[in-house]
Every structure is written in structure tokens, then in C-alpha cells.
Amino acid sequence: MRILYPEIEPYEHGWLDTGDGHRVYWELCGNPKGKPVVFLHGGPGASCSPAHRRLFNPEKYRILLFDQRGCGRSTPYASIENNTTWHLVADIERLREMIGVEKWMVFGGSWGSTLALAYAEKHPERASELVVRGIFGLRRAELLWYYQEGASWLFPEKWERYLAPIPVEERGDLMGAYRRRLVDPDPAVQTEAARAWSLWEGETITLLPNEANSNQYGDAHYALAFARIENHYFVHDGWLEEGQLIRDAGRLKHIPGVIIQGRYDVATPAKTAWELHKAWPEARFIMVEDAGHAVTEPGILHHVIETTDAFADS
Template identity: 55%
Template sequence: MQTLHPEIKPYARHELAVEAPHVLYVDESGSPGGLPVLFVHGGPGGGCDALSRRFFDPNLYRIITFDQRGCGRSTPHASLENNTTAHLIADMQRIREYLGIDKWVLFGGSWGSTLSLAYAQAYPENVHALILRGIFLCRPQELSWFYQEGASRLFPDYWQDFIAPIPPEERGDLMQAYYKRLTGTDQIAQMYAAKAWSCWEGRTATLRPSHDVVEHFADIHRALAMARIECHYFVNQSFLEPNQLLRDVHKIAHLPGIIVHGRYDVICPLENAWQLHEAWPGSELQIIREAGHSATEPGICDALVRAANDIAHRLLDLSPEDA
């Protein structure tokens, strides 16, 4: 079983101004001359942390992490202004150009898989390969499953806590009801809704209950950005055309990709990964037994570290012992 690489600190940090009012936090770690990889975090609204760098061998990779608009260390916090999928794709291009990178590997989980696919389909010439986890295609049936009816049947106890901020008469459209509160002027109602929204995700993210994962999602600073930005994206169909990511998969058919997905992923069901793999000739699908959605679960973590080593081996033409 592969484990995460040791914790490392960035060798460079950047504050990159993009379209007002946003300033992005970007950092670089690992080897300055290594294979560039962009860690694309989830949410939207999740942000990066020290764990984000540890899936990659720092001797082989130039590791770039960034906090998307409105979250993590980017500013302003939890802002929805000028915050769409097209803006985030443009930000990734801006980062690539700012850092002088021709091509990079994209590494994204959950919403990070969504954004990585959308970017790669827009700019396939700038992508070496993709490593994706917990595939989220942002289709209406996926959002309905997790935020209206479906996952609720597997976790009825957690579901009661999720719907608690919403009066019974508004529960026919929970995303719109949450959006009203998360964008309203009542700060107490906003915080209550944000924590309930984020904790629902944290409590269902792992196959086995994880106190650390739940606490991560329950942090109110993080929860506010995640809940507001996720809800903003989801009520707007993630600013994607219907079935866009599967429809346009032919644009990346030539690119290699490794898809890692937990068999018991409740947040993003395995069907998503299966359908993407079926449509993408260059992809390899690894279904992880005894795992849910979280990248921190042992089987998922093992597969992701191995995938990063495998991609480095292929692209840098290393011997198995070196990779």
C-alpha cells in the first residue's frame, strides 16, 4: 500500500490578480525542473492545503497548487462575483502562462475532476495527461441524487440534519432554498445553512466514518466558502452546457488519463466514472474496493500516489525503479 509522500513546504508563493475583485493564491513545491502538475481542488470552494502536495514525488514533479476564486487563501473570501466555470478555466490558463509552463499534468478530484475535464477539453494542447478521482460530471441527475433525493435514503439520519435549516414548505427544491439563505443578509441563517450543507458532504464522503474529515468540512470558514460557491454553481448548472463533459470527451481522446473511483462513492456514484471511461479511449479506470469519495481513504490514496508515479514514469521515460 502506497502512502502519501512526506509533507513539504512550497519554495515559491504567488498572489496573482485576475479579474476584479479576485486575487488567487498559488504556490509551487517539489522540483523546479520537474514535470509540472496542477492540483485542482474540489468543491467548488474547497481550497488546497498541505495534503494537496503529498500525492506527488517531489523529486519528479513541479507541484503547483492554487485556491480557486473565493476560497482558501484567495480573496475575497466566499465571493460569488465573476465566479463561473469559464472564469476558473481562464485562471488556470493565466497561472500556466504566468509560471512559463507549456504543458502540465492535471490532477483533480470531485469538482476538481469536473474542472480538469473542462479545462482539458478547452485547451488539450496544454495538457500532458489527467489523473482524476471521484468523477463529477455536474449533470442534473447527479445534483438531484445528492441534494434532493437518493443519497438521502442511504443516510436518513444525516439527511435530517441537512434539511433542518429549510422549512418543510421549501423542501421541494432544496438547492434553491439553500441558495436563498446562503446569499441572504441574515448572517446567522447563512452560517447555519453553510455548516449544514458542508457537514452533509463531510459525513457522507467516506465509507467508514472519519472524525477528521467531518471536522475539516465543519470548519465554519471553510464551510461558508464551500456552501456558498457550490450552491451558486449548482443552481446555475455549473455554468456548463447539458452533458458537456461527456459530449466533448472526443477532444481529449488522445490524452492518457487515470480515473480512480471508490465503489461505494455516495457523493459521486461510480456510474459517472464508468460512463466517462467508456467514452474516453485513452483512459484507465481503477475501481477501488472498500472506498467512498474521499482522497484520504487508504485505497484511494494508494491508487492516486501510484497513478502519479505511473504518469511520471511514462512522460519522463524513467525506469520502473526510478519512478
């Protein structure tokens, strides 16, 4: 089984001024003359971590990672102003121009797969390869499965903790109810809602319980950006037409691609990955039979590293 490459530090980093109130943190790692790749993290509302640098051979790749608007080291923290899918697609293009490459490999998992598909479908000429895992189409049925009813049947005790901040009379629209609390002027109301929302995801993305995830997603500071931005995107359907990313997958047909999916992924069930594969049959499809959602699942990590290695010299 393949594992992460050794730890590395960035050789360059900075902040991209978007011109509309955001400063987006970016970093470059690996070989300054290597194959360019952009890593798109999940959420929306999460951030990059040192482990994400290690998904690529540092001797062969020039790795650009960035914290999306409002996330991680980007400022203002947890901001939902001027923060949409298409703002992020434009940021990716600015970063590509900043480092001076015509094309790059695009890699995204979970929400990162959504963003990768949106970017590659809008700018297919800029993607030398496209690797996506834990496929999230941001369709209404996918959102309702995870945040209204569906996944709740598999994790009933965790679901009760997710429901706790919301009065019974508001539970017919849980995303809307959370929205009201996540933008409430009272920081205590925001924090209670953010932790409950964030922990629901953090404790359901792995096949087996993971204490490190519980600690990370339960941290109030992390949870605030994660929940506010994620909920902001979801109540607006990601500023996408229903089914748009699957519908427009034909635009990807000339891009070498790989789709990696965990069989027991509860956050982004395998149906979406399969439907993407049918719409983009030119891509290689890998179903990992003993995995949930997270990239840290051993089988998913193995196939991710094998895939990035396979594209390293192309």
C-alpha cells in the same frame, strides 16, 4: 499500499490578480526543474491543503496548487461574484503562462475532476496527461441524487440535519432553498445554512465515519465559502450544457489518462465515472472496490500515488 509522500513546504507562492476583483493564491512545491503538474481541488468552495502537495514525488514534480476563487487563502473570501467554471478555466491558463510551461499534467478529484475535464476539453493541447478521480459530471441527475433525494436513503439521520434549516414547504427544491439562505444579508442565517450544507458532504464522503472531516466541514468559516460557492455553481448547473463533459470527452482521446473511482462513492456515484470511461476508452479505468469518495480512502490514495509515480518520468 502506497501512502502520501513526506511533508513539504512551497518554495514559492503568491497571488494572481485576475483583473476582475479576485486575487487567487498559488504555490509551487517540489522540484523547480521537475515535471509540471497542476492540482485542482474539490468543492467548488474547498481549498488546497498541505496533504495535497504530498500526492506527487517532490523530487520529480514541479507542483502548482491554487485556491480557487473565493476559497482558502484567495480573496475576497466566499465571494460568488465573477466566479464560474469558465473564470476558473481562464485562471488555470493564466497560471500555466505565469510559470512558463507549454504543457502540464492536470490532476483533479471530485469537483476538481469536473474542472480538469472542462479545462482539458477546452485546451487539450495543454494537458500532457489527465488524471481524474471521484468523477463529477455536474449533470442534473447527479445533483438531484445528492442534494434532493437518493443519497438521503443511505444516510437518513445525517439527511435530517441537512433538512433542518429548510421549512417543509420549501423542500421541493432544496438547492434553491439553500441558495436563498446562503445569500441572505443576515450572517447568522448564512452560517446556519452553510454548516448544514457543508456537514452533509463532509460526513458522507468516506466509507467509514471520519471525525476529522466532521470538524473541518463543520467549522463555520470553512463552511461559509464551501457552501456558498458550491451552491452557487450547482444552481447554475456549473455554466455547462447538460452532459457536456461526457459529450465532449472525445477531445481527450490523445491525452494519456487515468480515471480512478470508489465503488461506494455516494457523493459522485460510479455511474458517471463509467460513462466517462465509455466516452474516453483510451484512459485507464480503475475501480476501487472498498472505497467511498475522499482521496484519503486508502485504496484511492494508493492508486493515485501509483498513477502519479507512473507518469513522473514521461
